[in-house]
Amino acid sequence: MQLTSFSFKSNVRRKLIDPLLQRNMKRFGGRFVEARAAVMTEVDNLETIRVAAAAIRDRSLANLDSYLLTFEERARARGTEVHWAETAQDVNRILIEIAQANGVKKIVKSKSMVSEESGLNDAVEAVGIQAVETDLGEYILQLAHEPPSHIIAPAIHKSVEEVAELFSEKHHTPRSTDIPALCREAREQLRPHFLSADMGISGGNFLIAETGSVVIVTNEGNGRMVTTLPKIHVAITGIEKVLPTLNDFSTIVRLLTRSATGQSITNYVSMLTGPRQEGDLDGPEQSHIILVDSGRSRLLGTEMQKALRCIRCGACMNHCPVYQNIGGHAYGWVYPGPIGAILTPSYVGLENALDLPQASTLCGACQVVCPVKIPLPELMRVLREKSFEQGLRPWYERLSVRMWRGLANHPRLYALFTQLGVRVLRVLGGKKKLLHRLPGLDGWTEGRDMPAPQGRTFRELYRKKHS
Amino acid sequence: MRVGLFVTCLVDMMRPRIGFATLKLLQDAGCDVVVPPHQTCCGQPGFNSGDRESGRAMARRFLADFESFDHVVAPSGSCTGMIRCHYAELFPEDPALQTRLNALSARTFELTDFLVNVLKVERLESAFQGSITYHDSCSGLRELGIKQQPRQLIGRVAGARLQEMDKPEICCGFGGTFSIKLGEIATRMADNKCQDALTTKADAIVGGDLGCLLNIEGRLRRLGDETTQVLHVAEVLAGPEPDPN
Structure with a gap:
């Protein structure tokens, strides 16, 4: 995904005056917040489970190397090929190698945020392979050529009306804002892709070390199509997603779905353990997993x-x-x-x-x-x-922090400075006792007045009263 | 009971009357209140801007100024949170100092928390004519568990009617230096807060942290509202006092 985090401030400025986005964010509002709060009342020992969940994650991370090796060994024993990707570029390279070795022309994808890190869709398309997103939200965004704006509800910034326009334009169908009808339309568009794809790519919510399984927790059912219909399934996920045991997963999943969408459990929880085995009715012929570092191991031990x-x-x-x-x-x-x-x-x-x-x-x-x-x-x-x-903040910010530290650490100087400062500001505040502009504090005064100080500091008033 | 009053830098500079209101509330409740003359700031602005040394220097200063008291009280959940939740962790290399800071932190209280849970104040002399909507400032709420204390006390002020706003717990957008560095987001958050508060038609927006109050009042006035009062909870609880100016 294209990086624009360095221009955060100008991104913000644009988003704050984008009427469509503002309206959509207001509509989305507290829906997940309320759903979470309601469903958490089912859990009568929430804090205990949170503590346990944090401890499970800490244990997984403290022994990440050995759990990952156990996972690799168990996954291989079930016939999964395990690939290690040190960088985002490695993810794309490994995936393209698998695809080209098997003559893959079309990929169907279920949601994988890790594949967004490496810009996988662009990379495969550059070598002539079509990648079709099949999660409803991701499908919408692929049609609109937009990146996700939320990790579990990627198209949350878009309204039904926008989706209706988009579908009508891209599918050449009559415009409809009926949500079930839009879902049906997407399903009809996607079904031929599921049936004709040579490869399915999914993310992985967790890796279970003791069984060598990849777990995906989803709602739409496309995850099952992607991981079982095409002859090759590739799961791409971060190395930190490992959990030691299924039992650990059972603790974590109680919190995951409730915290995310406010559901007691999602519609689908899938455990993928290797390719189709003898006697299985379905499943891919090949199962791969790409374990991605891409900066994660740098955080370990810090x-x-x-x-x-x-x-x-x-x-x-x-x-x-x-x-x-x-x-x-x-x-x-x-x-x-x-x-x-x-x-x-x-x-x-x-x-x-x-x-x-x-x-x-x-x-x-x-x-x-x-x-x-x-x-x-x-x-x-x-x-x-x-x-x-590292001196990465602007010079005036570093200077003002140091100056304030110096003042606060020298009470007499602080007294002199503040006594003078509040007098000046009091006068500037005028009759209304409001400052409309403050040099150096434009960030504040562009949108807000600064109520003027009373004009004397507490310390001096108190001293006068008690001398 | 000897109580040290940590008045906080914002109150010292911007609204001394909040300091005097705090003083009055503590004295009325029978405390022997001392104001250490060399106190300045808790160090939070620097600490949250990434300058650990600001926090460390102010923690040492705070210890020197306040260690001798039975209790320390501040009219701010934010500064009290800084002291209670962050001072000791700034000195991982000095366990002896950490012990002293922890002991002092345990005796340091936000004003309403102190009045309710330590002094167990039952009666207030104050009166307020009108309705009040209360904004829960983040540090007090989430670091110190201050929620019912101010409401309980406001309930004891003659004439004061509490009118809860929608989402009183959502941040007003102040966030210390955030309000300057990312002023546009801060302004939008203040806008939302003002909207929620104004919908109640309350006569006054009241809170326990001056930073949030300046942010809210600053936005209200910019929007042209000159009538809605924005008050610190200490001012409401202590009642009107002649302006010491």
Whole structure:
């Protein structure tokens, strides 16, 4: 996916005045938030399960090397070919090698955010292979030539009306805004692709080390078509997705679906363990899995490791007031919202996503709902520290932080400065006691007045009263 | 009970009357309140901007100023959260200092939390004519669990009617330096907050953190609203006081 995270501020400016996006984000509003809150009441020991889920993820990550090797061994024993991709480019190279070795002309895809990281669709199309997205949201976006704006609801930024226009234009059908009819239309378009594709690509929500299985958790059923109909199935997922046992998965999945869409369980939970075995009625002839590093192992053993706990539920973005106002595209890469503000700089380089860790009030709404208790505000702060230490922030910002630290650390100087400052600002505030412009603080005064200070500091007033 | 008042830099500079209201509330409840004269800032603006040294320097200063008190009280959930949740972790190399900071943090309280849970204040002398809608500031709410405390106290103010807004827990967009660095998003978030608050037709928007209040008031005034009051909870609880200016 094309990276634009370095121009976050101008992305934001555009998104805030995009009337269509603003209307769609308002409509989407708190739907996932409310659904999550309602369904969580089913779980009477939520906090205990969150603690257990975080511990499972930590255990998986602390022994990632050995669990991955166990996974590889068990998966191979069931006939799956396991490929290791160190970089995003490796993902595309390996996939194209498999495709070309088997004369693949058409690929059907179920959702894989990891394949967005490497821009897989463009890469295969460049060598003459057609890739068709089959998740409804991803299908819509492929028709519209847009990237996803949410990790589980990729087309959430689009309205029914927009989809109706798009389908009518691309499918040459009468325009309809009836959602079931639109779904039927997409199904009719996709069915021939399922039947004629030579390869199916899916993501993988989890890898189960003890069985060598790939788990996918979905709602639309296309995941089953993609992984069983074509003669080759390739799952692409990150190395951090491993879980030691099926039992661990049973704990995690209780939180995943509830945190994501507010469902007790999704329509389909599939365990894929190797190609079609003797006596099986269906399944692919070849089963491959591409395990992707692409920056993940760099986080291991650092304070950022906790970010790898992420199970991609999207609750952090659903609950983030920044995301709710700007949508996912503004973040400029695959993963938006709070987790994106952490993963994007970690994977593509802090210097390419400098504003993302700043794109949060640190309000903590994300941390409260994260099913695996990732301390998202703390991790954003760690990235802010790295930016500050490496001198990546603008000079005036670094200077003002240092000046304030110096003042706050010298009470007499602080007193002198603040006493003078509040007097000046009080006068400038005039009759209405409001400052409409403050040099250097345009970021504030462009949209808000600054209520003027009272004119004396508490410390001086208190001293006078008590002397 | 000797209580150290940490007035916070924003109140010190922008709204001293909140400091005096806090002082009055504590004294009325029988506390022996001391204002250490050399206090400045909790260090959060620098800390959240990525300068750990700001946090460390201010933590040491806070310890020197306040360690001798039975309790420390601040009219801010944000600054109290900084002290309670972040000071000790800034010194992983010095366990002895961490122990002292943890002990002091445990004695440091946000104002309404202190009044309700430590002093167990039952009666307030104050009166307020009108309806109030309460904005839950993020740090107080999520780091310190402050939710019912201010509401309980407002309920004891003669004449005050609480009128809850939709989504009182959603961030107003202040976020310290965020409000300047990403002012356009902050303004939009403040807009949403003002909308939710104004829908209640309350006479006053009240909260426990001056940063959020300046953000909300700043947006309200820019939008041309000159009548809706924006007040710190301490001002409501202590009642009107002659302006010390």
